[in-house]
Each structure stands twice: as structure tokens, then as C-alpha cells.
Amino acid sequence: MEKYGIGQPVRRKEDVRFITGTGTYIDDVAPEKLTHAFVLRSPFAHAKILSIDTSEAEAMPGVLGIITGKDWMAEGFTPIPTKSGVAKKIDGSPLNQPERHCFAIDRARYVGEPVAVVVAETLNQAQDAAELIEVDYEELPSVTDARRALEDGAPRIWDDIEGNFCLDFELGDKEATDKAFAEADHVVSLDLVNNRVTAVPIEPRGAVAEYDAASDSYKLQNATQNVHANRATFADVLKVPADAIHHVAPDVGGGFGAKNSGYPEPPILLYAAKQFGRPVKWINDRNEGFQSDTHGRAQFSKVELALDKEGKFLGLRTRTIGDIGAYCWTVGPFTPTGGSARTQGGAYLIPAMYYSAVATFTNTMPTDPYRGAGRPEASYQIERIVQHAAETLGFDQVELRRKNLMPADSLPRKTPMGLDVDSGDFPEVFERTLKMTDRAGFEERVSESREKGLRRGFSIAPYLECTGGAPKEFAGIAFEKDGTVTLRVGSQSTGMGHETSKPQILAHTLGIDFNKVQFVQADTKATPIGGGHGGSRNLEVGGNAVLKAANAVVDKAKVLAAHLLNSNTDDMEFADGTFTDVKTKQTVSMDDVIAASFEKGRLPDGMEPGSLDTDSTFEREVISCPNGCHAAEVEVDPETGAVRVEHYWVIDDFGPIINPMLADGQVMGGVAQGLGQALMEQIVYDDEDGQLVTGSLMDYALPRADSMPRMELGYYEDAPTAKNPLGVKGAGEAGCCGAPPAIVNAVLEALREDGVTHIDMPLTPEKVWRAIVDAKR
Amino acid sequence: MYEFTFHQPETLDEAAQIFAHADDGQFIAGGQTIVPVMKQRLAMPSDIIDLGRISDLEGISLDGDLLTIGAMTTHAEVAASQDVKKAIPALAHLADEIGDPAVRNRGTIGGSIANNDPAADYPAALLGLGATIHTVTRAIPTDDFFTGMFETALDEGEVIVRVSIPVPEKAAYVKFPQPASRFALVGVFVAKTADGVRVAVTGAGPCVFRVKEMEQALDKDFSAAVLKGISVPDDGLNSDLHASADYRASLVSTLARRAVAQAQ
Structure with a gap:
């Protein structure tokens, strides 16, 4: 039993399916009479659509029909709304939210915006037809750089929105921060770019839509991270009741935020399935993905740090321009505003902080959450400015950080950004990380690198994170007569291993066989609510929902166990899968109790067979604060x-680790994406x-x-959070918070002599x- | 992909006849360029003529100081060949660094040089080694073969049969990969041959080219030190997202020095 318990490195159950090619991804879904859709996308960043002639294309072999923005508007479908957590400007007025329809209607505002959709018997036929659609465009001047978009005379993306301005935002105490700067011995400042990147999940986006005329209902199978929220959005757009759409995600090959949101293609497919009376499949190809998957980061910031003579931090001031692309996407405006504000200042005790931002429209694919959504940006900002302070003011980078970390006895603490940091030990985690890095051998390694003509640099980056995503989650447990247990959850794995970690929690809590747990997720018919995936919420919200439901099962089973042993419920104790009467020492196992629960003759009065089945909802009250420390050693070839x-080292405080193998996977994957952002990834639009x-x-x-x-x-597990019963803090996004600053600072440390x-x-x-x-010049 | 007719001739004559009768015929070797291009609908040949069943195009042999490689030999076969490893280890190493395993097991030496991608590796090797390209009709020295970006001396429908390469005294290839595609951002092949030193550069310009000034210096003294101060002009070098011309010029010098130091 222990082998599959909480804390054990249980191998991923789902991997057998994934690595033998027997998973079911969206492109494996093929209902009978399937047709195929191709999305014709705007080739221009900014252009008027004067007319669209589909007559020749419609006459092509195999074509069922073509849908354009004009057809869409004639149906009266509504725009896709933003659900940004920050929706008001500083003056209290609502953010500027242009209408985002599923098609570009009379103007295209970014390369890749859907202009028409062709449905045909085969994809090749759809593509052949799409080439014959004649779109008469009048190209307009475009702007793809957010800083330039704010300048006077910049091309205007929305006629009714002046200055390409979506909203402004502020958080913190401006006055106290200005005072800290005025009184500081030292002030350092840096202009930083957080490069625009995109997730590139190994499986592209795609969906299959079906319509049943008899029941006037739809089935949407979709490579999404969030079936419930997106069903609500799609139902709103199509003006049908939410329960008319059965939304399911099959196996999903990676999301990272890019499969989170309400995209335009699924509602178009639902409409097409009804219109043409056939199931419709659409799969984005890799190149289309770069144009039409949401992008992330894309921030330009000025960061200032005030210090006293000894290097104590006095104040932090950050001003950000956030590029949200051509529209307010699902939560796009939140990332550069609220999303980037909360963890400002990172792991340090900074008495005064002030964050301000503007979110700006540009002629680009809109931005939306990408793994971390604001926290990696904040982490990069604080660690770059601290490194810069150390370098320009002559402090040792390790000492300067050590001096300013939040001491353990300062917790619980509400930061000036309002974040409730309740648990952790920043100095301990920092020292443990440092100890792993073999600082004593560093100089020798520098010499070895130098002999090869290379430079070597080191840096260390403590980070502070916070979780997010939907606060409520459902878990349902149902027992079968054959001893199997079905666990239904509204949280969703897109490859992270929930099919293993959630049954671990259930099996551990009930003391039953892990292998008997069947796992069901991402199906609007299987769970009444569901928060899907996002904000490192899986264990914090979903895991606690499983625990809550499992504990409710134990309570019910206790009554039955007492009945079976002729004991009092109050005398029953439960541990390791066994109920014990503390007085008589008689025992009965959970397995026996479950078996008895189906036998009418063994039940107490008033208990019905199958009554151990439990549905439960857990709600998170306060987000938790994962934290930790990264360190990197790099080699640079100056030629x-x-x-x-x-070499790379990490200690994370995620609270208790449910499955260390899965946690390692999360950290390594996050570091890989952080390394990508630091060294190579960049979405580039032509100026x-x-x-x-x-x-x-x-x-x-x-x-x-x-x-x-x-x-x-490594993991620091001595400070579980009291914010949730499992004490967990969320592991998914931490890796890409720590990696960019650790790597960039290590490179700059290596190039200091240059x-x-x-x-x-x-x-x-x-x-x-x-x-x-x-620098040599 | 647009529709096309697929042919699998067994002889060169048969291939030539099919090509002659096709509206817009296209030979396919390993397909590592033409297939992606067709998938993106950027080419619409009427007929695809697969050279994979023609035995005349296969095989690697070492005869004294001459290494011969059939046009349909895959990169993986070149990389693994004992003859190539023995005669020109730099060439085996180059082949082993092209693309990924899937590419190396499909892509061929003939396909690569016929395509003459400005960032391909083989053109640097063959030009650097002073190889000869044998086609169905003639033998073309590499100095005359690579004529421009994606352009060669091949006539319409002329198929490469094999390449023959004189075994050099020493050779080395050093590639600096483009971060995304891992094609050569710049690659430099250096060889000390019976006819003198040859330095061939791929990735840097629109077409593979030799650096005569480096060759002359190395003829006098085959050492990395003599290359100090010798650079190629930025003029005419490629400038793109991943590298501007002056960076590429700098890489040519750096990689040439490293190649000389590594040559064995």
C-alpha cells in the first residue's frame, strides 16, 4: 500500500498509453461521416476587408460550405468576452474592450486572424477551395511594438480607442515608495524586456464538433485545458444553453496556458457541424500555431531599487508596458497588471513597493497566460535589479541577497503588494541551495573554463510564487461491486500526471489498492463543475477536493464498519485501510466495508446499497505561495x-510533495521553458x-x-501551508520563475570582465x- | 499537399523517360526538402519520381586515395561507414551532425548537393575536399558545381549518380548551428589536400564559397595561428533574424581557426 501512498515516486499510470502510442489525442478522434475544416487566416497585420468572394471556392469538389465573418454576424452571434481579473482602469472606468468575434469582420488586426472557414470532405479539398477564396484587402499601417503603439501618431488599431490604450493599473504605496527613494543612499535602475514567447505544446490545438438534431445538442471534443469555462463561453457566443454542449477533452499533449482560453475556432466548428449536418474536425498545423496560439510575456519594464549604505533594500518601483495584442483575449489584460504585481519584490523584505502598468493593443496575436503569467516577469525584474545593484554598487551578489531575504520570523507577512506569505523559510532554502552548488570549487572550474578559452559565471535566484486559477473544484468517488473505484475530477491533466497523483491521494486516504482507481477528467457530463488546468492549481485545489471527498467516504464507512463490528461509531479508529474498535480491538478493512456496502443484509437501518459514493466540492480561500531558490553555472564562448x-540546482518549497517524481518533472519542464525564454525563444514581428x-x-x-x-x-517540506488541508503550494509554474534570472545573471556574471x-x-x-x-569599443 | 503522380523507376533510363514525359516532373531522393515544401503547398509538381530503387545510385567504396559515395547514400550510412571514417573522419563527423536521426536516415548526399541549400553541410565538404560530381552524362568538379543559392550546374533532368572524393591528408569541419533549425549558421570545412589547402564556407553567404586568402596562408603554414587577422568581408554575406553579416564574418574566422586546430 505504502508504495502508492502520498509522498511516493509512483510511476505515471498514463505513460504506458502515451509512450506506446495508444493515447487518444484530438487527431485520433474520428466519428463517422467526418468532414474537415480549414481556417483561412489574414496574411496582413492590419487591413480592411473590402469584400470576400467565395463563389469559385464553393463550387470546388467536396466542399460542404464556407463561413465568413459576414455569415457569422448575420447569425447574430456574440463576441467572446474577456474575463480579466483586472477590468477597471485606475480612474474606475471599465477597460477598453473591443469586440472580439470569432472572425475578422470588416478589418483584420493581426496576421493569422480567422477570415473564413472552409468545410469539405477532406482537408486537402478544404485547402484547395480556400486558395480560391478571393479576399479584397486594403492594407493599413500596422504597429507591433507596444512602446511605439503608445506614441503619438502611431497607427490606430481600434477607431474608437485612442492611443491603443486598454487600461492602466497600480498597486502598492506610491507615496511611501517615493519617500524611500528620496531618502535612499543608492538608487539603481534597469530597463528590461520580457520577450514575447509562445508555448508550442507538442500537440497543436484542434477540435471535433458534432451536432445532434434530435436533441438539438452538441458534442465538442477539444484539445483544451478547461472544458467547463470554455463551454460557458462558447454557449454564450452561440446563444445556446451551456448544457446543450457536451464538452470533452481527450488526452491533451501539453497546454502551458496556450490551450486555456476561449479560442474562435471551436464555436465556428460547432456552428458548422449544425449547419452542414456532419461532424467537423479542425487541427491547427505547427506553423498556424505560431500565428494563432496565444503568446505570453511581452512586457517592457523600468525597474528601480532603492538601498541604504549597507545594501538593505528600502523600496522597489516598477513601471510596465504590457503588450496584449490586437484584442483583450480571455484574461490577457490581467497578466501585465494584477498578474505581474502580486509577487513584485520576490523573496525579499522590501518595506515600500509600487507597481504600475499600462496594457496596450498592437497588431499581433493577443497574449494570454503562459506558464506563470506575470510571476516569471516579476521574478526576472527583481532578480535582475538585485544583480545589477550588486554589480554597480560593489556588493557580493550572494551577500546582498542573503542580507535582504524575508527572515523566517517575519512570516506570516502580508507584502506591500497584498500577498499573504504565510509559510516558508527563505534563508534556509537559500543556504541549502547554495550549499549544493560547491562554491568552494568554483574558482577552479573558472580556471578550467578559461583554459578552453571560455568564461564561467554563477548566479543564484530565490523566487516567490503564488498560485491561481479557478478556486473551486469538484471530486466524485463512486464504488463498483467488483472493487474498482471511479474518481471523477474537474481539474485537468494535460500531461502532468494527474491520473497518477490524484489516485495516490485517494488510495492513501482510503487505504485501498491504487490500481483499482479509475480516473475520469475533462468531461462536462462527468462533473458538475470543473476548473480545468491553470495557475498551478492541480493539487492545491483539485488534490484537496479529492482529499475532502475521500475523508467524507471514511466518515460514512466508519458508520458501516461500526455496524459490522457491533461497535459504536465513536469507538472506531481508521488508519492504513483498517477500522479498529479501540475497546475490543476488533478490526475490519476498508475493502470489506466497501464490499459490505453493496449487500443490503449487512447494512444498518437507513443505509442504502452504494451509499459510500460521494460527491464533494472544495473551495480554496486564499492562494498559496510556492517559493524556492534556483542557481545556475554557465559557460560562455566569447568568440x-x-x-x-x-549545472543547475533548485530547492523548492511546494509544501509536502505528493509524488516527487512528478514534482521533479514539473520543475525540470519549467526550467526548460525558462531556459528557452532566457536563451533562445522569441516571437518576432516585422517592424x-x-x-x-x-x-x-x-x-x-x-x-x-x-x-x-x-x-x-531538492524539496523543503518543513513548512506546509495552513491555507489548505494537504498543505501544498503548487508546483507547476515555479520552474520558469527561477530559471530566466538565474541563467541571465550567471551569463552576465561570466561577462563581467568584458x-x-x-x-x-x-x-x-x-x-x-x-x-x-x-563593450570593448 | 497538391495531388501528384508517384513513380518508382528501377533504372536511370526509366527515370529519365518518366521525367521527359512529365509536365512538371520532380526527382525525389530522401525528400527532406521537397516533402516539407510540398506539405506547405509551396510546390506543385505533376510527377514525383523516386530514385530510391535505382541500384546504380547506391554504395560507398574506398579505392586507394579515392572515396566514392553513391548519390542515394543516406547521411546515416556515411556517418556509420568504416571506409568513410577511415579515409575522411571529418566527413563521417559532418554527416553525423546533419539534422536529427530521422533526417539522417532519409536524407541523401545526392539530394543535399542537388538542392544546394545555402546552409547545408555537404556542399562545404565537397567543395572543401575538391570532390567530383558524377552525373548521368558527365563529371563536374565541385568548383564548377555550386553556382548560386539553391542553384547548381545540373541541367534540367540531369541526375547525380555518385560523388568521388580524393582522400585528403587532413580535414575538419566545424559548424556553428542556427539556434532554431540547427542548420549551419556558419560551417567551415578545411582540408589539406594533395593540391593544396582548401577552405570552404557554408551558411555565411548565398552559396558555399572558398576563402582563397586563408588557403594561401595555410598552404605556407597549416596552423590556426596564421589565420589571425584574416577575415572575410561582410559584403554579400547573409543577414537575417539569427545573424547579421558582421557576426557571420566573425564566425567564419573563428570556426576556420578551430577547424585547422582540429584537422587530423
């Missing part, structure tokens, strides 16, 4: 600019014409297995080489 991350330059994997660089360093990971003080991400070979060349 070519190539950077290699040689002049707004074309997407990085439109394929030939130009958008992703880290590969050989880009990854040796990694040593006089290089700052390079914006990604630190590509050319940028590193040029920084060295320029």
Missing part, C-alpha cells in the same frame, strides 16, 4: 557568443509590415534535450557576441 548552462517572422520551428528556437544542464533538485552589464532576453549567440564586441 561565438554561445552560452551553455553547465515595418507586421509580418510574423518566426512563423515556424525553422526560426523559433526551442530548447532541446541537449540544451539542458545537469540538474540537482564590461558587459546587461543583455535583453533571449541571450542568443549573436547578442552575447555583440555585447562583448560593443
